[in-house]
Each structure stands twice: as C-alpha cells, then as structure tokens.
Amino acid sequence: MLLYTIKRLLALIPTLLAASVLVFLFIHLIPGDPAAILLGDTATPEDVAALTREMGLDEPIWKQYALWLGNVLQGDLGTSVFFREPVLSVIGDGAETSILLATMTMFWIVLFGIPIGILSATKHGTWVDQMTSGGAMLFASVPTFWLGLYLILIFSVGLGWFPSSGFPSISDDGGLTNLRYLILPSLTLAAPNAALIIRLVRASMLDVSREDHVRTARAKGLHPAKVAIKHVFRNALIAVAAAFGFTFAALVSEAVVTETVFSLPGIGRLVVQSILRRDYPVIQGVILVIVVLYMIINLLVDLAYARLDPRVSLK
Amino acid sequence: MALLEVKDLEIAVAAGGALLPVVRGVSFSVDENETLGIVGESGCGKSLTSLAIMGLLEGSQLRLTGGSISFDGRELNSLSPNERRAIMGDQMAMIFQEPMTSLNPVYRIGDQIVETIRQHRDMSKRQASDRAVELLDLVRIPEPARRIDSFPHQMSGGQRQRVMIAMALACDPKLLIADEPTTALDVTVQKEVLDLMADLQTRMGTAIVLISHDLGVIAETCDKVAVMYRGKIVEAASAAALFANISHPYTRGLLNSIPVVDHDVEWLEAIPGRVPTIDETLPGCAFHPRCSMAEIRCSAEDPAPHDVATGHTVRCHFAGKGTV
Numbered sequence: 251m252l253l254y255t256i257k258r259l260l261a262l263i264p265t266l267l268a269a270s271v272l273v274f275l276f277i278h279l280i281p282g283d284p285a286a287i288l289l290g291d292t293a294t295p296e297d298v299a300a301l302t303r304e305m306g307l308d309e310p311i312w313k314q315y316a317l318w319l320g321n322v323l324q325g326d327l328g329t330s331v332f333f334r335e336p337v338l339s340v341i342g343d344g345a346e347t348s349i350l351l352a353t354m355t356m357f358w359i360v361l362f363g364i365p366i367g368i369l370s371a372t373k374h375g376t377w378v379d380q381m382t383s384g385g386a387m388l389f390a391s392v393p394t395f396w397l398g399l400y401l402i403l404i405f406s407v408g409l410g411w412f413p414s415s416g417f418p419s420i421s422d423d424g425g426l427t428n429l430r431y432l433i434l435p436s437l438t439l440a441a442p443n444a445a446l447i448i449r450l451v452r453a454s455m456l457d458v459s460r461e462d463h464v465r466t467a468r469a470k471g472l473h474p475a476k477v478a479i480k481h482v483f484r485n486a487l488i489a490v491a492a493a494f495g496f497t498f499a500a501l502v503s504e505a506v507v508t509e510t511v512f513s514l515p516g517i518g519r520l521v522v523q524s525i526l527r528r529d530y531p532v533i534q535g536v537i538l539v540i541v542v543l544y545m546i547i548n549l550l551v552d553l554a555y556a557r558l559d560p561r562v563s564l565k
Numbered sequence: 566m567a568l569l570e571v572k573d574l575e576i577a578v579a580a581g582g583a584l585l586p587v588v589r590g591v592s593f594s595v596d597e598n599e600t601l602g603i604v605g606e607s608g609c610g611k612s613l614t615s616l617a618i619m620g621l622l623e624g625s626q627l628r629l630t631g632g633s634i635s636f637d638g639r640e641l642n643s644l645s646p647n648e649r650r651a652i653m654g655d656q657m658a659m660i661f662q663e664p665m666t667s668l669n670p671v672y673r674i675g676d677q678i679v680e681t682i683r684q685h686r687d688m689s690k691r692q693a694s695d696r697a698v699e700l701l702d703l704v705r706i707p708e709p710a711r712r713i714d715s716f717p718h719q720m721s722g723g724q725r726q727r728v729m730i731a732m733a734l735a736c737d738p739k740l741l742i743a744d745e746p747t748t749a750l751d752v753t754v755q756k757e758v759l760d761l762m763a764d765l766q767t768r769m770g771t772a773i774v775l776i777s778h779d780l781g782v783i784a785e786t787c788d789k790v791a792v793m794y795r796g797k798i799v800e801a802a803s804a805a806a807l808f809a810n811i812s813h814p815y816t817r818g819l820l821n822s823i824p825v826v827d828h829d830v831e832w833l834e835a836i837p838g839r840v841p842t843i844d845e846t847l848p849g850c851a852f853h854p855r856c857s858m859a860e861i862r863c864s865a866e867d868p869a870p871h872d873v874a875t876g877h878t879v880r881c882h883f884a885g886k887g888t889v
Binding site for chain 2: 461462463465466467468469470471472473481484485488558559560561
C-alpha cells in the first residue's frame, strides 16, 4: 500500500509536466496582448512595448516556458500581472473560500446523496422511490447558475435567511457564523452532484440486491434493514466511491460558475477573472494546483477502493 | 409428527397482473435424521419449493398462493416476519447452488459465520469466533484458525461450499435445505461434499431436503425421493422402493439419461422435447407431449395420484399397469 502510494506520487511528475506544457501553450494561443489589456485604452504603443519587455513576453515561447518551469521547481509560481503580487499568495487568498465551499459541498452530497439513495433503493418501485428518483433527475438536469439564482431569489431576497453574495473570512468578525454565506452556494454546487450520487447508490444497490450472497444474508435470518446496509449498501459503496473522483472534477468546473453567481472570492472566480485580464501567471498557477489536487483525489479514491474491495490488489 | 410437513403447496409467479401457477399442490414430509431428495429438470419448481419453505420468496415476483408448511409443530405461514426470521438460519438453514457467489465478497469468511451465530445466539465475538473455527474444522477446512481470516475470493469453489455448509450448521439446525449443493463443483469435490453432509447428518440427526437434477446423487444419498415435473410431484416413494419399481415414464426417462460408464454407448438417451413454459396451458397430463407411452386419454385427463404400493405414489394413467 505504501509502496503503491509512493509510485503513484512519482507518477504525478510526468503528468504534471505534460499538463504544464499544455496549459502554457493554450493560454498563449488565446488572442489578446496582456500588456495592452493591463495598460488600458489610453496606453501608447511605446508603453505597451516596454511592459511587454518587462514581463519577458518578447522572448521566444520555449524560453518563457523554461524560465517559468525553473521558477516553479523552486516553488515560485511567478508574479500576478494584475495584482503585482506573488501568484502563490493570490491563490492562497482564494483558497480559504474554495476549500470551505468544497468541504461544505461534499458534506451536503454525502448527507443527502447516500441516505436518499438507500431509501430509494429499499423502497424500490413504491411512490417513495418515484418521488426521490424524479427529484434526483430534476436536480441532475438543472443548470447550476439557474439553481443558484433561484436559491438567492427564494432564501435571500424572499425569506432573507441567508446572504446572497460575498464571503468574509472566518477569521474576520463573525467567525464561524460567516459560514452562512456559503450555505446557498454549497447547496447549489451540491444539488446536481448529490442527485448523481442518489441515482448511483440506488442503481448499484438494486444491482447488488440481486446477487446470491444477499439471499444468503436473508437466509441467516437477518433483519431486512441489516441486510440492506451491511450487505447490499456495503457492496454498492465500491461503485459509489469510484464516482467521487469524477464528482470532484465536476465540482471544479461548476465552482467557477457558482462562485461567479454568488460573487465569492474563491479560486473559481479567480480563474475566470484572470483569463479576462490575460493574467498568465495566475491562470498557469491555478490550473497547476487543480491538476495536482485532482490527481491526489483520484489517488485517494483508488486507495479507498482497495480498502472497500478486498479483491482489488494495489500493485 | 414429521419435522417438516408440506401440504398442497401452491406457488405462482406474478406476471403482468396475472398469477401463473408454478408449483401446484405439492405435499411431502421429512422426519428427523431423514433425507428427502427432490429431483426434476430445471423449471420444475423444486428450487421454488425450497425457497418457500425457507421463507425467501418475499420481495420477488413469486407468491405463495395456497397450502401449508408446518415445521416442528408450527405453521410457518401464520408467523410474523420477526418470528419467521428467528427460525431462518437457526433451526432451519439452507445451502445454495452457487458457492462462488453465495458468500459476501467484502467480508472475511469467519465474520460471515460469526454473523449467523450472533444473530441467533447470545455469544461474545470471541466465543462466536471460536465456534466458527470449530465449524470450519468440522467441514474439514485445513488450518481453520488461519482460514477464518480469508476472504471468499481466496478459496476454491469446494472450500466455499464447505464454508456455506459450516455457516448453515452454525446453530445446529433441525432442517438443512440443500439446493443443488454440488452442481457447480467438480465430480471429486461433489463426492466429498455429499459425504460430508451424510456424515454430519449421522452425527447431528439433522433432517435434509436435497434438491438435485441428478438422479444419481439422489439415489446415493436419500431415504425418500420426490420426482417433480412442471410444478407437481409425479412420483414419490422411499428411495429403495422407487428405484426397485420405477413407475412414472418421466422418472424412467431421467434415469435413462444418466450415462453408464462401463457400457459402450453411442447414443445418450434423452427425454425428447422440453419442459413446457409456465404460460403454456396444457390439458391432461403435463408430461404427455414428451411421453412415449402417451395415449389419447393422457392429453385429455390429468392423472390423479395413484398408490402402486404403500407409500409409493404415482401420477400416471399407466401406474401399476406393467413396466415403464
């Protein structure tokens, strides 16, 4: 297990290199001169040329890449063109919001997805199942921005229960109660993913419940609830765990939209704004961080998979 | 009074609002220390009968539509689900056809045996685990103390079936139902498993209902035999009486289709045709389209049970009138 983990972590290196090349090339293909955008409409061509030189953008692209990579290896992701601050600290500023948002979202996904999925499977074919399956289908198909706007309309504007936008740090006044700013965004983000988990839990539990060993469990005289949880759900969990890796990927892209809708100072919104500002160093840095996170999450999913299914051996 | 008494058992499958009968008026009894063999082709209703006795029809398309099952003096169909579950796995246990898939792949076999024990006995984990080692030893799993920590995928089919037997015996059941326990196993392993069951029966006095499509297996292990065809028992007798005087053409057909090793045969005899599907309506004797002796009467009139000797009942118009 330890050896496997080390191997997988080493395998991160070539993947990251490939990802960094792709990211570097992609953003240089986007039309628009960062120096011109930064200086605005009133800038003279001389000013633009000077800034271009200062930012090193007049060098050949391979040289720019080599320079950037060299710095990254030393832990320096460069300096934001827009904020004039190190990229790491720019990302760090957004990290609190995004990490808290992701954690709360995962909490909702597990809280709603798994119990409702189990309920739907055990009440298979009844009105309970039809209601939950129908609801899951609805939430899986609703676009995130639409749901976000409606939640704001109902719970912020209408009922006034939760704030509609922004997020003061939990280290500011209010402390943990500031988390209420993240309730609507995390629910928005959780809805389609929880719906997916509901459907997946239901489908894999129904699959497992037709297996022979479940009949054996019933023949032992176990209570149906015990059969459902200990035998059926426990086996269904193997398929569900695999899905959490994909869920994370979905969260990253949906967070971009959600953070924009709720004006949250998170990494998702940072990416969008950085692209509009042609702030190359920030875009490269954020994407690199996301790639690393994504790979680590998938490694964790694989490790969990091996823990859940004794037939899987990690080599 | 017999330990298990099944009377006029009727099972139907719910299909599109209609109930199609699959087991019709099956009756038999089993005493302590006795083995009843139920034999027939696939689809004759033998497995459904065993699932009905065990109480495992619930949650499927199958419905118990009539008859009674009395076990140890209690009518099982009148018990509450809780009372029923208290018997399942304790006084009555079952072994299934598919040893490869009948154990839960994510739990150690020891834990699966312990689960059965602790469901019905007030034992600590430690005690139950010791008992599991004993049981594995009883079913002749080598190094049982080490093997209780194995996962099912680390064992062979024969070993898994032994584990299933150990699990079934965990609470010293009065009745053991074995549904094709050896069908999925190699011939050599088959023999070992059957011997093991016979041995355990002599030690513990367990009653056994053995379901098989193999008349050879039945002949070797059973005291009583019931031959089923299309949901009905067509011939029933003690094993000795049945094999001495086979009286139903279907039983004869089953016996003839067993290859004889020391004879040089070119053709393996088979019963022509197939078992009619459940939605086919068939007037007269259900076997008549496949029967070499069938006459006009057979296609019109369903034969009533007829005693050819004491305790030897046959459903055939020709029963007792010459050899089949």
